[in-house]
Amino acid sequence: MTPGAREPILEVRDLVKHFPxxxxxxxxxxxxxVRAVDGVSFTLYPGExxxxxxxxxxxxxxxxKLLMNLERPTAGAVLYKGEDISKLSGRALxxxxxxxxxxxxxxxxxxxxxxxxxxxxxxxxxxxxxxxxKGDRRRRVRELLDVVGLNPxxxxxxxxxxxxxxxxxxxxxxxxxxxxxxxVADEPVSALDVSVQAQVINLMEKLQDEFGxxxxxxxxxxxxxxxxxxxxxxxxxxxxxxxxxxxxxxEHPTHPYTQALLSxxxxxDPQAREGRERIILTGDVPSPANPPxxxxxxTRCWKAQERCERQEPPLAVPPVLADRTGEVLHDSAxxxxxxxxxxxHG
Amino acid sequence: MTDDRLLEVRDLEVEFTxRDGVVRALNGVSYGVDAGETLAVLGESGSGKSVTAQAIxxxxxxxxxxxxxxxxxxxxxxxxxxxxEERRKIRGPKMAMIFQDALSSLNPVLSVxxxxxxxxRVHRGASRKEAKERAVExxxxxxxxxxxxxxxxxxxEFSGGMRQRIMIAMALALEPDLIIADEPTTALDVTVQAxxxxxxxxxxxxxxxxxxxITHDLGVVADTADRIAVMYAGxxxxxxxxxxxxxxxxxxxxxxxxxxxxxxDQKGGQxxxxxxxxPNLLHVPDGCPFHPRCPRAxxxxxxxxxxxxxxxxxxxGGAADATAEAAEAAAAxxxxxxxxxxPEVGERSSACHYWKETVDDARRA
Numbered sequence: 001m002t003p004g005a006r007e008p009i010l011e012v013r014d015l016v017k018h019f020p021x022x023x024x025x026x027x028x029x030x031x032x033x034v035r036a037v038d039g040v041s042f043t044l045y046p047g048e049x050x051x052x053x054x055x056x057x058x059x060x061x062x063x064x065k066l067l068m069n070l071e072r073p074t075a076g077a078v079l080y081k082g083e084d085i086s087k088l089s090g091r092a093l094x095x096x097x098x099x100x101x102x103x104x105x106x107x108x109x110x111x112x113x114x115x116x117x118x119x120x121x122x123x124x125x126x127x128x129x130x131x132x133x134k135g136d137r138r139r140r141v142r143e144l145l146d147v148v149g150l151n152p153x154x155x156x157x158x159x160x161x162x163x164x165x166x167x168x169x170x171x172x173x174x175x176x177x178x179x180x181x182x183x184v185a186d187e188p189v190s191a192l193d194v195s196v197q198a199q200v201i202n203l204m205e206k207l208q209d210e211f212g213x214x215x216x217x218x219x220x221x222x223x224x225x226x227x228x229x230x231x232x233x234x235x236x237x238x239x240x241x242x243x244x245x246x247x248x249x250x251e252h253p254t255h256p257y258t259q260a261l262l263s264x265x266x267x268x269d270p271q272a273r274e275g276r277e278r279i280i281l282t283g284d285v286p287s288p289a290n291p292p293x294x295x296x297x298x299t300r301c302w303k304a305q306e307r308c309e310r311q312e313p314p315l316a317v318p319p320v321l322a323d324r325t326g327e328v329l330h331d332s333a334x335x336x337x338x339x340x341x342x343x344x345h346g
Numbered sequence: 347m348t349d350d351r352l353l354e355v356r357d358l359e360v361e362f363t364x365r366d367g368v369v370r371a372l373n374g375v376s377y378g379v380d381a382g383e384t385l386a387v388l389g390e391s392g393s394g395k396s397v398t399a400q401a402i403x404x405x406x407x408x409x410x411x412x413x414x415x416x417x418x419x420x421x422x423x424x425x426x427x428x429x430x431e432e433r434r435k436i437r438g439p440k441m442a443m444i445f446q447d448a449l450s451s452l453n454p455v456l457s458v459x460x461x462x463x464x465x466x467r468v469h470r471g472a473s474r475k476e477a478k479e480r481a482v483e484x485x486x487x488x489x490x491x492x493x494x495x496x497x498x499x500x501x502x503e504f505s506g507g508m509r510q511r512i513m514i515a516m517a518l519a520l521e522p523d524l525i526i527a528d529e530p531t532t533a534l535d536v537t538v539q540a541x542x543x544x545x546x547x548x549x550x551x552x553x554x555x556x557x558x559x560i561t562h563d564l565g566v567v568a569d570t571a572d573r574i575a576v577m578y579a580g581x582x583x584x585x586x587x588x589x590x591x592x593x594x595x596x597x598x599x600x601x602x603x604x605x606x607x608x609x610x611d612q613k614g615g616q617x618x619x620x621x622x623x624x625p626n627l628l629h630v631p632d633g634c635p636f637h638p639r640c641p642r643a644x645x646x647x648x649x650x651x652x653x654x655x656x657x658x659x660x661x662x663g664g665a666a667d668a669t670a671e672a673a674e675a676a677a678a679x680x681x682x683x684x685x686x687x688x689p690e691v692g693e694r695s696s697a698c699h700y701w702k703e704t705v706d707d708a709r710r711a
Contacts (some may be wrong), residue, residue: 055535056506126569187579193390198606198619205616220535223565227608227617241421264540266565268607270588273569278542281537283491 007081008043009214010067010100010182010218014042015076017062022291029168034289036062039076044182049208049215052244053222053261057330059238064186067216069093098128101180105187109251111159111337117170118155121145124177131178144173147210148205148278165196169203176207186218201228201300210278224264225248237296239289240315244330252327254318254337256298295335303336311335352524352556353402353441354691358416360397369627371397373580374416376654378691379556381523384547386559386567386588388603389577391623392394395560398577399526402558404433407503438469442517446529448509452501458485458512459497460690465519475683484515488545507538518549525550526558531566544568544643565609568592576600579635583697585689594708596657596696598640601708602672634698642700652697656689657705683709 018033021255035183037059042112044050054060064329065071069085072249077084085096104110111120121141132140142152148169175183188204189197205228208215211339225232226246233243234257234263242255253259260279267276286292294312298304317329328339347558360372372394379385389395400406402418404425418425420441425433445451453461462484463477473478478497488511503507510530530546531539547570550557559569567574567588574591575583575600578703584597595601605618622639625631631638637647689695698704 031501053538139560162407165623193624194564194603195390195606195620196623198608198617199621201608202619203614222536223608264536266539266543266563266569268564268568268592270571270592278540280540280543284507284538 002170004228005044009046009081010044011079012043012080013041013077013079015063015066015078016069017059018074021119028036032289035291036288037228038288038291040235040238040240041076041242042213044216046181046214046262047208047212048230051225051227051232052235053225053232054235055220055285057173057237057288061186062233063235064102064184064216064218066243067184068100069097069299086324092129098131098178099180100182100184101175101178103168103171103183103185103188107164107171108191110171111167111172114158114338116156116158117141117145117162117266120159120170121173124174126253128178129159133313141173144176147176147207148173149199157174163196164192165199166193168200172200172203172207176211178209180213182214182216182306184216184218187220188217188223189224190219197224212280217221222250222262231272234261237285237291239296239333240254240332241297242330242332243315244332245327248327248330252330252341254321254328254330254332254339255297255334256336259340260331273305295333297334303334305336307310307335350382351658352379352381352383353558354419355402356396356417356419357412358398358418359414360394360401360406361412361414363412364628367628370630371580371627372401375577375580375582376416376691377426377575377582377585379421379524379558381556382550382554383573384550384557384559384571386561386571386574387575387577388561388564388567390562392579392624392627393577394580395577396528399443399558403437403441403526405437405443428544435469437490438522439463439520440522441524441526442520442522444510444513444517444525444527444530444613446532448506448513448533449501451513452509454501457498458504459499462512462516465516467526471522480519483606484519485512485516488512488515498643506534507542510538510542512532514542514546514549518553521553524556524558526560528560529562530559532561534562535626539566546570563602576603578657578660579630580627581635581697582695583636584695585654586694586696591695594705596694596701596705596708597636597698598642598700598704599636600703602639604639613702620651642698642704646699650699654689654695654697655701657696658693678697 013035015178016039017037018035019032020030021032022028023031033187040063051061052060066073073086078086088096109247118138118141121144122137125137141155144154145154150166150169166179166245189200194198201224207213217225217228229246231244232246232249233240234249236257242249242253242258249258253262263277263279274303286299292299294310295308298308313333313335315333318334321328356376357374358372359374362371363368375398377385387395401413413426459478459481462481466472466477466480482493482497485497490496490508490511531542534542543566559571571588573587575582577596578599584600591600595604602620606620608617620639625635633649634652635649637643
C-alpha cells in the first residue's frame with residue numbers, strides 16, 4: 001500500500017523528549033538532559049506499516065511511549081486525525097487512546113501473572129465499557145482468543161501456563177480488544193524463538209488485512225522490519241536519519257549509517273560470506289546526554305568532513321541526488337549522501 | 347576421527363531432577379570439534395545446547411543436574427573421569443567460555459583489570475602488579491581503546507560491546523585450545539555484533555583455537571561457522587558442513603528453520619512457520635520428537651525414534667557422478683534399511699527416517 005492522497009491517520013511533528021539530569025539531594029539542580037528524542041517527524045497512513053529501526057538507546061522506544069501518550073513530549077506535536085493528542089487529558093485522552101493500542105516486547109513481564117487470560121484481555125472493556133456491554137464480554141474475549149489462534153477454552157488459564165509465542169498472542173489479543181486503528185508494537189518478536197517468530201509475524205499480517213490496522217513496528221532486527229513494513233525509518237541518537245519506502249531504504253540506501261547497518265546484518269547464506277562487502281563501524285554510539293555537534297553520526301562516519309561538524313544536515317532529499325529519479329529520491333540526512341546499491345544475495 | 351580432533355562428545359546424557367519429575371535434557375548428544383575449526387550449535391531455547399556446553403566446561407549445576415551417560419574426550423582424555431581439581435586446571439588454560447550476558451557474568455564490585463588479572467594470579471601465580479600489566483595487554487588485544495586508563499574501571503562503566511570484549515579477553519587470557527561461546531552477541535546491536543564476531547574470528551585464526559559457537563541466529567552461523575550441529579529436544583538432529591546444510595538441509599526441522607527467517611533480499615508473502623511449539627521435556631513425544639510439528643511425518647515417525655543416519659551424496663541421488671542404479675542400490679542400503687550404517691562423529695548425518703526425500707526436495711527447489 002502506498003500513501004496516496006489519503007489523509008494520514010497519525011502525524012508526528014518535530015517531536016522532542018528530553019529527560020532531565022539532576023544533581024544534589026535537597027536542591028535538585030538540572031545539570032543537563034538526555035536528549036532521547038530530538039526532533040522526529042513522520043506520518044502514518046491508514047492500513048500501512050511503518051517500521052522504525054535503530055540500535056539500542058537511539059530513542060525508538062521513547063517515540064513509542066510518546067505516541068501512546070505515556071510520556072509527555074518536551075516539544076512538538078502528535079496529531080491523531082489532525083488533533084494534537086499530546087495536549088489532551090481526561091476524557092478526551094481516554095477516547096483517543098482507545099484507537100491507539102500497544103503490543104509490548106516482553107510477553108513474560110507485560111502480562112499480570114495473577115490475572116487469568118480472560119481478565120487480561122477483558123480489562124480494556126472495564127475502562128471503555130461502551131465497546132462491549134457487560135454481559136457480552138466473555139463472548140468477545142473468546143472471539144479474540146480465536147482470532148489470534150488460541151483455543152477459546154483457555155480463557156480461565158493464567159499466563160504462566162502458556163509459552164512465549166502464545167503469551168505474545170495474548171498481548172496482541174489485548175491490543176485488539178477495543179478495535180483500534182493503530183497498533184504500536186515495540187519489538188513484538190525479539191523475545192521469541194526463531195520458529196515461533198514467523199508464526200507471530202504471520203498473525204500480525206493476517207490481522208492487518210482483516211481489520212485494516214495501521215502498524216508502527218519498532219525493532220532492531222532489520223530483516224523482520226523489511227518483511228512487514230511498507231515504509232521504514234532509520235533512527236540514530238534521537239533523530240531519524242533516513243526514511244522512505246522499504247525498497248528505497250533496503251535497495252537504495254543513501255545515508256552512511258543505514259548502509260553500515262545493512263551491511264552488518266548477517267546473511268543466512270554461507271555462499272555470500274566471501275563476496276560481500278561489510279562496513280564495520282568503529283566505536284560506540286555517543287551518549288545522548290552530550291551528542292556531537294552538527295551531524296550526530298560524524299564521530300563514527302568514514303565520510304565525515306569539517307562541514308559535518310559545523311552544520312547539521314536536514315532530513316530531506318539530498319541536493320546531490322536531485323538529478324536522479326526513482327527510489328533513490330527519499331529523505332536522507334547527510335551532506336554527502338550517495339547511493340549504494342545492495343548486492344543481491346542468493 | 348582425525349588427528350586434529352580437539353574435543354569429542356559421545357552419547358552424552360544429562361538429566362535434571364525437578365519437582366515435576368525427571369527432565370531428560372540431553373539424550374545422547376555427539377559432536378566433535380577440530381583445532382582451528384568453528385562448530386555452530388544451533389537450537390531453540392530448551393533444546394539442550396547450553397547444557398551440553400556446561401557439561402563440557404564442568405560447570406553444570408549438580409544437583410539438580412546429573413550426567414547419566416556418555417563421554418567427553420578432550421585431547422584424548424575423558425573429562426568425566428577426572429576429579430574436580432583436575433577439571434579446574436583444564437578450565438582456563440585449556441578451555442574457556444564466553445557467556446551471553448556480560449553484565450551479569452562480570453563481578454560488579456571488582457574492577458575489570460582485577461578480574462582479568464585473576465586468571466594469571468590463580469593459574470600462573472603472577473603477582474598483582476604483573477597481573478594488572480597482563481590485563482592491560484589483553485584489553486589492548488581485544489581493541490579496547492585507552493586500555494591503560496580504563497583497566498581500573500568497573501563493568502558498569504563500559505558499554506555492552508566493550509563488556510563483551512572483556513569477556514572475550516578473559517576467555518583468551520591463557521590462550522586456551524578450545525573456546526565455547528554461548529550466544530556471544532545476542533544481547534548486542536547489529537553493528538556491534540559485527541565488530542565482536544570479527545574480533546572473535548581474527549583471534550581464533552591467530553591462535554588456531556577450536557570454537558563452539560552456540561546460537562539461534564542462522565545469519566551469524568552462515569557468516570562464521572565451518573560445521574553445524576542442529577539440536578532439538580536434547581538430541582542432535584542434523585550434523586553437516588555449513589554450505590551443505592544451507593544448500594540442502596537433510597532434516598525437516600532444519601529446513602523449517604531456514605524457511606522461516608525473513609531475509610533482507612526476499613520480501614513479501616507469508617513466512618513459512620513451523621507449526622506448533624517446541625516439546626516440553628517432561629513429556630517428549632514418542633518416536634521422533636519432532637513428529638507433531640513435521641510436515642513429512644508418517645506412521646513410522648510416531649513410533650520409531652530415528653537414529654542419526656549417515657547422509658551421503660550418493661544415496662541422496664544428488665551427486666553428478668552417480669549413476670541411477672548406483673544411487674538406487676545405495677539408497678536401498680542406507681536409507682530404508684534398518685541396519686543403516688552408524689555415522690562417525692562429525693560426519694554429515696540426519697536423524698530423520700526420510701532424510702533422503704528431504705534432501706532431494708531441497709535440491710529440487
